[in-house]
Amino acid sequence: MPDPSKPTVKQQRTERRAEKVAVLQKQLATQRRNRRIGIGAAIVGGVAVLALVIGFVVVGATPKPNPNDIAISGLKLFPGLVGGVHVDPTPVDYQATYDMNPPAGGDHFAAWLNCGVYDQPQANENAVHALEHGAVWVTYDPEALSESEIASLRDAVPSTYSVLSPYPGLPASVVISAWGAQVQLDGVDDPRLKSFIQKYWKSASAPEPGAACTGAIDGPGRIA
Known part of the structure; x- marks a missing residue:
């Protein structure tokens, strides 16, 4: 059990x-x-x-700031400029024709100046064609700036769509130009240099924005 x-x-x-x-x-x-x-x-x-x-x-x-919102004191405008007018080989008197020194647009040569840094003066007519493509042109009085100040300018300009070159007889130590616009600067440290580049570099207000800034004429004294 x-x-x-x-x-x-x-x-x-x-x-x-x-x-x-x-x-x-x-x-x-x-x-x-x-x-x-x-x-x-x-x-x-x-x-x-x-x-x-x-x-x-x-x-x-x-x-990025809206270019239209950037105000620049001392900005001089040249309205009504016509792009695409080539006058080779006749030089242009920009001072007499447009009241420009240096030029900021107008008639020019068919070949544009290749953008870059130059240590010699450049032909106005080729440089103006670069402006037509949206470049900015930074010119300086070589008698007014030291080597270190010129080097500072080289660092300040964009690596593309810009031309830097000496320009004897400027009305200011540094003048920056784009197509139809220009500012006389007080020196290399003038904050308007940066503002102008922000407003006009590769600007849509140029007649041919984005067209090539290389592949044409290397002026004398190109170093970069």
């Missing part, structure tokens, strides 16, 4: 099954908890990375 104090075989099987189920449920619960922790950490990490990216974008992105 079976001992009533001892579990039957069936009861033993049931207990072992219950123990296995309890162990399995505990393992599943642990896995679910670890999964929730991992997902939470991933979300927090993703949010942190996104915040860093947004922070870098916001801090690093400096919006």
Whole structure:
């Protein structure tokens, strides 16, 4: 006769099954908890990375000023200039014809001056053609500036779509010109230099903005 104090075989099987189920449920619960922790950490990490990216974008992105909103004191404009008029080989008297010194647009030669840095004066008619393509022309009186000041100008002008050259007899130590616009600066540190470049460099107001500023005439004394 079976001992009533001892579990039957069936009861033993049931207990072992219950123990296995309890162990399995505990393992599943642990896995679910670890999964929730991992997902939470991933979300927090993703949010942190996104915040860093947004922070870098916001801090690093400096919006460009609207050229139309840039006011420049002493700005002289020459409205009504007609582009595309080539007069080779007849030189142009820009002072008499347009009251410009140096020129800031008007009739010019068919070949443009390649943009770059020059240590010798350039032909007006070729430089004006570069202005027609959206370049800026920074001219300086070589008698008025030191070598260090000239070097400072070289650092200040854009690497493309700009011409830097000496121009004896200027009305100021530095004059910056674009097509139809010009400013006489007080020196190489004049903040209007930067403002003028922001307003007129590759400006849509030029007759042929974006046309080539290379592949034509290298004037004398090109150094960069």
